Amino acid sequence: MPNPTFFNLAEEKRRELIRAAYQEFSRAPFAEALIANIVKSAGISRGSFYQYFEDKEDLYFYLLNKHAEKSKERFYKSLKERDGDLMEAFVDMFQQMLEKFDNAEYRGFFQNTFLNMNHRIENTFTRSFDEGKYHAELVEISEQVDREKINFSSDKEFIHMVNMTRAITFRHMMKHFANQESSKEEAIEDYRFDIELLKRGFSK
Template sequence: MPKQTFFNISKDKRETLLNAAQKEFSRVQLSEALISNIVKSAGISRGSFYQYFNDKEDLYFFLLNKYAKESKESFISILKKLNGDIFNTFIEMFHLMLKKFKTKEHGDFLRNAFLNMNHKIENTFTNGFNKRKFSNELLELSDLIDKENLNIADEKEFRHVMQILMVITLHNTISNFTNEMPIKESLENYITEIHLLKKGLCKERRR
């Protein structure tokens, strides 16, 4: 987390700095980003940077968290709109993300994040989903989800279902970048996979 100093400075200055960071992290991925570029672009001294943050990553994950938070809010709002239909919620969310990636303001930043998705970045987005126990976030979601049609025996299986959907969704998002597919094709592929997940990969219901 940024240091207290960062939250003490004026909102203007803070936003200038965040914009500079966003610009740098849109240029290249985290590991290639240069503090010196951010500092230059924000018009602050090198020393100041270290008065606000511990390091590059400190700043990066602060920014990324804002994106993640927005995403989670979108997700919940879609889920409500679709009356708890988790599958279609994921599909609509997937579509929404692909469209967001095309925008000029966020596209490159997210692109770099997803192209270099690792467990830490993933966790920022899926925070709480893949933990062993129920997190608050998952708990909040859980109540909104219609479990009638879910083929689950207990709560543990429910968590795994959510995790599976999450992972497959993330992976399809990344594929959209790496294969440079048009949105339509990505969406088709994704829906195919969701369909497969729903109906099961195995022919026999009981074996």
């Protein structure tokens, strides 16, 4: 997380630093991004950067965490609007993610993120560094799910169900960014196809 000095900055300076960070992480994957480019674009010294963030990783995961929080809020809202239909809430969330991530301001950043996905990045999106907290949140979600529309008999089953669905979600997001010719409509149709398979099941 940023140091308190970052939040004490004038809003315009914070926005400029964040803009520079998105620009650099859009230019190159995290491993190749340079702090030198960020501070030059933001018009600050390297020393000032380290007053705000511990390192490049601290800044990068701060940006991801902000998006993870918003995605979580959208998911809860979709689940409520869909009357507890878990799978339709996932479809809604996937569509909303595509629309946001395909925005010119964020596309390069998330293209580099999803095409270089690792365990920590995935966990940031699902807020699961703290497994106990993550499981507690899933149990809370399960209480809002319409049991007539999905079949699970325990918290453990529900947690595994969500984990499998989120894995499919990330795979489709990576596929969309890897295939530059794929439209959002095609990506959503392809994702819904897999969701329908999950809902139907595989065994006769």
